[in-house]
Amino acid sequence: MKFETPAGTNPIDQLKVVGKPTDRIDGKFKTTGTAPYAYERHDVAPNQAYGYIVGSAIAKGRISSMNVADAKAAPGVLAIVSTLDHKPLPLGQQNTASLFGGAEIQHYHQAIAMAVAETFEQARAAANLIRVDYARGNGKYDLEALAPTAPLEGGGSGEGSGAPPIDRVGDFDGAFASAPVKLDQQYTTPGHSHSMMEPFATIAAWDGPKLTVWTSNQMIAWAKRDVAKTLSLSPENVRVDSPYIGGGFGGKLAIRADVPLAALGARAAGRPVKVAMQRPLIANNTTHRPATIQRIRLGATRDGKITAIAHESTSGNLPEGKPETAVAQTKLLYAGANRMTLMKLAVMDLPEGNAMRAPGEAPGLMALEMAMDEMAEKLGMDPVDFRIVNDTQVDPEKPQRPFSQRQLIQCLREGADRFGWSRRNAKPASVREGRYLIGMGMAAAFRNNQLTKSAARVRLDGRGIVTVETDMTDIGTGSYTIIAQTAAEMMGVALDKVVVKLGDSDFPAAAGSGGQWGANNSTAGVYAACIKLREQVGQRLGMTGDLQFTDGEVRAGGRSAKIADAARNGPLTAEDFIEYGDLAKKYQQSTFAGHFVEVAVDSFTGQTRIRRMLAVCAAGRILNPKSARSQVIGGMTMGAGAALMEELAVDKRFGFFVNHDLATYEVPVHADIPHQEVVFLDEVDPISSPMKAKGVGELGICGVGAAVANAIYNATGVRVRNYPITLDKHL
Numbered sequence: 001m002k003f004e005t006p007a008g009t010n011p012i013d014q015l016k017v018v019g020k021p022t023d024r025i026d027g028k029f030k031t032t033g034t035a036p037y038a039y040e041r042h043d044v045a046p047n048q049a050y051g052y053i054v055g056s057a058i059a060k061g062r063i064s065s066m067n068v069a070d071a072k073a074a075p076g077v078l079a080i081v082s083t084l085d086h087k088p089l090p091l092g093q094q095n096t097a098s099l100f101g102g103a104e105i106q107h108y109h110q111a112i113a114m115a116v117a118e119t120f121e122q123a124r125a126a127a128n129l130i131r132v133d134y135a136r137g138n139g140k141y142d143l144e145a146l147a148p149t150a151p152l153e154g155g156g157s158g159e160g161s162g163a164p165p166i167d168r169v170g171d172f173d174g175a176f177a178s179a180p181v182k183l184d185q186q187y188t189t190p191g192h193s194h195s196m197m198e199p200f201a202t203i204a205a206w207d208g209p210k211l212t213v214w215t216s217n218q219m220i221a222w223a224k225r226d227v228a229k230t231l232s233l234s235p236e237n238v239r240v241d242s243p244y245i246g247g248g249f250g251g252k253l254a255i256r257a258d259v260p261l262a263a264l265g266a267r268a269a270g271r272p273v274k275v276a277m278q279r280p281l282i283a284n285n286t287t288h289r290p291a292t293i294q295r296i297r298l299g300a301t302r303d304g305k306i307t308a309i310a311h312e313s314t315s316g317n318l319p320e321g322k323p324e325t326a327v328a329q330t331k332l333l334y335a336g337a338n339r340m341t342l343m344k345l346a347v348m349d350l351p352e353g354n355a356m357r358a359p360g361e362a363p364g365l366m367a368l369e370m371a372m373d374e375m376a377e378k379l380g381m382d383p384v385d386f387r388i389v390n391d392t393q394v395d396p397e398k399p400q401r402p403f404s405q406r407q408l409i410q411c412l413r414e415g416a417d418r419f420g421w422s423r424r425n426a427k428p429a430s431v432r433e434g435r436y437l438i439g440m441g442m443a444a445a446f447r448n449n450q451l452t453k454s455a456a457r458v459r460l461d462g463r464g465i466v467t468v469e470t471d472m473t474d475i476g477t478g479s480y481t482i483i484a485q486t487a488a489e490m491m492g493v494a495l496d497k498v499v500v501k502l503g504d505s506d507f508p509a510a511a512g513s514g515g516q517w518g519a520n521n522s523t524a525g526v527y528a529a530c531i532k533l534r535e536q537v538g539q540r541l542g543m544t545g546d547l548q549f550t551d552g553e554v555r556a557g558g559r560s561a562k563i564a565d566a567a568r569n570g571p572l573t574a575e576d577f578i579e580y581g582d583l584a585k586k587y588q589q590s591t592f593a594g595h596f597v598e599v600a601v602d603s604f605t606g607q608t609r610i611r612r613m614l615a616v617c618a619a620g621r622i623l624n625p626k627s628a629r630s631q632v633i634g635g636m637t638m639g640a641g642a643a644l645m646e647e648l649a650v651d652k653r654f655g656f657f658v659n660h661d662l663a664t665y666e667v668p669v670h671a672d673i674p675h676q677e678v679v680f681l682d683e684v685d686p687i688s689s690p691m692k693a694k695g696v697g698e699l700g701i702c703g704v705g706a707a708v709a710n711a712i713y714n715a716t717g718v719r720v721r722n723y724p725i726t727l728d729k730h731l
């Protein structure tokens with residue numbers, strides 16, 4: 001079905017099931033350990049052997065020799081898979097460096113071997129017997145040193161945003177030069193690790209030419225395509241299955257080395273092989289959010305109207321990699337006639353940079369929204385008012401293109417109201433409680449709502465059970481639940497009459513989980529399939545006209561029948577997809593929020609404690625307020641981590657991330673996160689899809705880091721522009 005805008009009244013608008021704070025269907029399975037993750041699929045293939053991965057001990061250079069004799073002879077060993085026995089595997093479309101094969105090393109911990117054995121312990125012991133000699137090359141690992149000569153580069157990590165390297169509107173240089181009030185500052189963000197709870201893990205089994213991988217992946221259709229490409233198989237011989245995923249955050253948008261290694265190991269051992277990438281390999285073997293160096297220039301009139309806005313971002317990546325699109329939101333968030341954004345890419349030999357939750361906006365807003373706070377202070381304006389004055393209802397680069405909905409001002413006003421913003425003392429370092437300096441900060445949040453084709457299949461059986469099949473994933477976000485709510489609403493059945501099956505590449509290809517596009521698009525695909533199923537039900541029952549599907553019945557013109565009756569003589573199945581044509585060209589679709597944060601900074605130790613956080617969000621119809629809230633508080637928590645602690649520490653001599661496990665890559669724990677409140681504005685967006693919803697999965701992390709930073713400034717009077725804001729930086 002092609003989506004026609006604006007969406008008229010449709011069955012979703014009944015809101016009998018959709019829009020309710022339903023508990024997550026998968027919640028009890030996950031919390032009781034009965035949801036099998038990839039590594040735990042003991043039942044899917046008999047006689048599973050274990051793989052243990054060896055990562056390169058150098059970041060750049062060549063393997064000069066590898067001795068696997070001792071490993072091969074070790075107890076229980078079935079096979080040793082060596083990179084020297086394989087040509088570099090072709091790159092998957094989502095990969096930057098080859099996942100395996102060849103003597104050349106492109107980054108630290110790149111996979112170079114795997115031991116396959118009867119038990120995990122035997123595989124690990126054998127892997128430790130593999131002797132490798134390297135010829136170390138000279139790599140480039142220092143972004144700061146490379147930044148001044150880094151060339152312009154477009155594109156964008158992960159989601160392939162296709163952004164141009166440089167964008168100009170009007171005359172930025174002239175307008176900035178003549179602006180009465182201006183700001184020119186540099187901000188830096190470090191690399192971030194997804195550090196999801198469930199590691200990358202795969203079980204692979206061959207059946208002749210057919211390969212099945214049970215893995216942990218956000219994008220099943222991409223994974224299937226890239227498994228086929230990487231292993232030179234035809235796609236119809238590949239099946240990918242990933243029904244439960246223990247977090248992804250963008251790290252699992254792509255297949256990683258565990259997938260081809262499990263497949264190669266299974267082929268070598270002649271039986272199924274399971275591999276969980278060891279935790280200490282993940283930070284360097286897989287992807288991370290690249291570090292950025294950002295320069296922001298703002299020029300404004302004395303009454304606070306922005307006349308010139310420029311944002312430049314430099315990030316690093318491997319030669320095939322893309323820059324972090326940290327300037328993305330600056331194209332769209334504020335008005336201003338004269339604009340310039342550009343991205344530079346330093347080619348480096350650190351591990352592969354790629355998408356992490358809100359790629360682009362998350363680090364971009366950490367800079368932009370701190371700059372906005374600094375500019376408000378220069379103007380002597382309240383930071384909320386400064387943002388409101390510079391609101392725009394159209395794409396500032398293409399004024400003929402309106403936002404489908406944009407309630408940023410409402411988010412900021414309501415947030416200020418609820419938070420007690422009027423009690424903030426604008427003069428920094430002026431509020432004290434004993435040894436603590438108290439501050440409040442705020443920031444705007446912005447994240448795009450992306451439209452993407454999404455398909456589903458629905459079946460009605462004689463018991464009145466509606467089964468939904470789609471390769472959509474649930475990465476802990478609530479996909480199972482909102483898809484069930486959608487099907488229940490559309491077919492007029494109770495939620496417990498709906499069965500949702502996800503994550504299997506044999507099902508119709510959905511939007512997948514990424515870029516906060518999953519919820520709106522995947523449910524819209526289910527909507528489309530249900531519209532077809534409703535037609536079939538009507539035909540079977542011989543009912544025409546305006547059919548009502550409600551309470552397990554179909555009603556029309558005074559007649560009613562049980563919906564199950566339509567499938568009495570055999571199940572009905574319908575499949576369809578949603579697509580949007582060039583809708584994204586006509587309207588800018590984005591989500592918005594206002595973040596408000598209160599901190600207490602210990603005046604003796606410099607330690608920052610967050611006291612309160614509030615987000616007021618505008619993101620279209622909220623399909624399930626409970627799972628949506630969970631997404632936003634998760635994002636806020638990640639943003640607090642980005643502001644205060646998260647940092648991949650680079651060893652600039654040897655080219656690797658030093659803190660490559662969960663003990664040393666610091667993320668917030670419960671004690672770091674006090675009161676969090678999330679408010680959703682009552683919004684429906686009839687331009688976004690028949691669901692009238694948008695994404696919320698990444699909105700929560702956007703802007704929140706800057707709100708924390710701005711609160712610290714308000715508390716202390718010390719402006720730290722290099723994240724994370726650890727205590728040593730503002731003492």
Ligand code: MOS
Nearest residue numbers: 250356357514515
């Ligand atoms: Mo997201 S970083 O596209 O999973």
